[in-house]
Amino acid sequence: MTAPRGRGRRPGGVDTRAAIISAARGQFAAKGYDKASIRGIAREAGVDPALVHHYFAGKAQLFAETMEVSLDPVAIVGRVFAGDPARLGWRVVETFLLVWDAPERRQTLAALLRSSMTSDEGARVLREFLSREVFGRIAAATGVPDPELRGSLAGAQMLGLAVMRYILKVPALVDVPPEVIVERLGPVLQAHLVDTPATEG
Known part of the structure; x- marks a missing residue:
């Protein structure tokens, strides 16, 4: 039996990646780089932390994405x-x-x-x-x-x-x-x- 998806969790996709970046931008602005966490960003975006790691190698790369720098x-x-x-x-x-x-x-x-x-x-x-x-x-x-x-x-x-x-x-x-x-x-x-x-x- 497959465990039910957590409330508010969204599947992977283009919109999910954009939601993670948007959540990360808000977390970095509110908490600074050091205190922002992948877990907190995932919670804000409504996704599992593993999905954040699926799209981004780590917090540093995610921060670069929020700056819109390739x-x-x-x-x-x-x-x-x-x-x-x-x-x-x-x-x-x-x-x-x-x-x-x-x-x-x-x-x-x-x-x-x-x-x-x-x-x-x-x-x-x-x-x-x-x-x-x-x-x-x-x-x-x-x-x-x-x-x-x-x-x-x-x-x-x-x-x-x-x-x-x-x-x-x-x-x-x-x-x-x-x-x-x-x-x-x-x-x-x-x-x-x-x-x-x-x-x-």
């Missing part, structure tokens, strides 16, 4: 680590520029960044997401001391670049080829995320 944060972090650790800082910058320079994402990412600068709620959600899923995850995986500080410094560097290149559109940064930015900022990110500064004495 990217996978897990794949992005994986790309950063796929290579020589001595060049990790360069790959962080290169990957960041690849994500932002894509025409289909640039406008949406710029709008998200603008909203984070004018809305406390928007700033909190973006901050928690970047700290937990991107820069914090990279810093923690490299085994450096003070990973939260180092991840935050790396995030500050990259978001500062985003503001100057994509929001304020400073000509010197807009016109320069991406590989020049990678070579200039790569060592800085490497120092934040991998290399421990030498101590004097």
Whole structure:
């Protein structure tokens, strides 16, 4: 005998996926990234948590969907680590520029960044997401001391670049080829995320 479906539960389909994204957007806005849960999002959408996992690899990917950005944060972090650790800082910058320079994402990412600068709620959600899923995850995986500080410094560097290149559109940064930015900022990110500064004495 098949167990009856829970009250309010809906079957899979296009509308269900949209309902999950809508519920997630509301949960992230109300609770922030850290406190929103797959279980709570599923309850809000009227589906089983397993169905959320069927459509989305995890909370990070679901959050990206709520931003209407076609990217996978897990794949992005994986790309950063796929290579020589001595060049990790360069790959962080290169990957960041690849994500932002894509025409289909640039406008949406710029709008998200603008909203984070004018809305406390928007700033909190973006901050928690970047700290937990991107820069914090990279810093923690490299085994450096003070990973939260180092991840935050790396995030500050990259978001500062985003503001100057994509929001304020400073000509010197807009016109320069991406590989020049990678070579200039790569060592800085490497120092934040991998290399421990030498101590004097």
